[in-house]
Amino acid sequence: MELKSVAGTLLEVMAKNLGVAPEEFSTIFQDQTQAVRFNYYPPCPRADEVLGLSPHTDGSGLTLLLQVNDVEGLHIRKGGNWFPVKPLPGALIANIGDIIEILSNGVYKSVEHRAIINTKEERISIATFHGPREYSALIGPLAEIMKGCKPKYVSMSYGEFMKAYLSTKLEGRRLMESLKL
Ligand SMILES: O=C(O)CCC(=O)C(=O)O
Numbered sequence: 001m002e003l004k005s006v007a008g009t010l011l012e013v014m015a016k017n018l019g020v021a022p023e024e025f026s027t028i029f030q031d032q033t034q035a036v037r038f039n040y041y042p043p044c045p046r047a048d049e050v051l052g053l054s055p056h057t058d059g060s061g062l063t064l065l066l067q068v069n070d071v072e073g074l075h076i077r078k079g080g081n082w083f084p085v086k087p088l089p090g091a092l093i094a095n096i097g098d099i100i101e102i103l104s105n106g107v108y109k110s111v112e113h114r115a116i117i118n119t120k121e122e123r124i125s126i127a128t129f130h131g132p133r134e135y136s137a138l139i140g141p142l143a144e145i146m147k148g149c150k151p152k153y154v155s156m157s158y159g160e161f162m163k164a165y166l167s168t169k170l171e172g173r174r175l176m177e178s179l180k181l
């Protein structure tokens with residue numbers, strides 16, 4: 001419940017930043033769906049030969065992630081390089097998801113990330129994924145953001161997007177690239 005309200009506030013701020021009426025986002029995200037994933041990564045002596053979670057972007061609007069114990073493992077990709085995200089006790093990481101990238105016509109980018117394994121220590125993370133309330137919600141670049149520019153992504157219902165997301169292997173930005181016009 002509290003995470004929902006944190007996500008709601010962040011979405012409001014993003015709407016403001018994008019110069020769209022807060023209602024544009026709130027009609028899509030009010031009473032958002034919220035999914036939770038608990039990730040457990042056991043230690044592995046040959047950690048360099050395995051991956052915890054393959055490179056991917058989240059199919060959410062916004063993801064809030066807690067690195068539960070202080071073991072490093074989350075990497076984000078920027079300009080072709082991977083950067084570790086150090087755990088800060090009690091801090092939430094806010095990751096932009098694919099839905100916001102599409103709605104913002106690419107102004108906000110969904111971040112590609114992966115999780116690696118530690119040789120000696122287990123690692124635990126909890127992710128909450130905040131998405132539109134209705135599967136029928138139309139997900140496409142918002143007219144107010146494009147201001148006469150061309151849409152960069154196809155529009156589809158949230159349900160259609162999730163079907164495509166769940167049937168695509170976790171493979172970096174592959175799905176998002178396929179949705180570009
Ligand atoms: O374990 C992590 O830090 C990343 C988890 C993640 O990306 C996910 O659950 O989608």
Ligand SMILES: [Fe+2]
Pocket residue numbers: 056057058113127
């Ligand atoms: Fe993720």
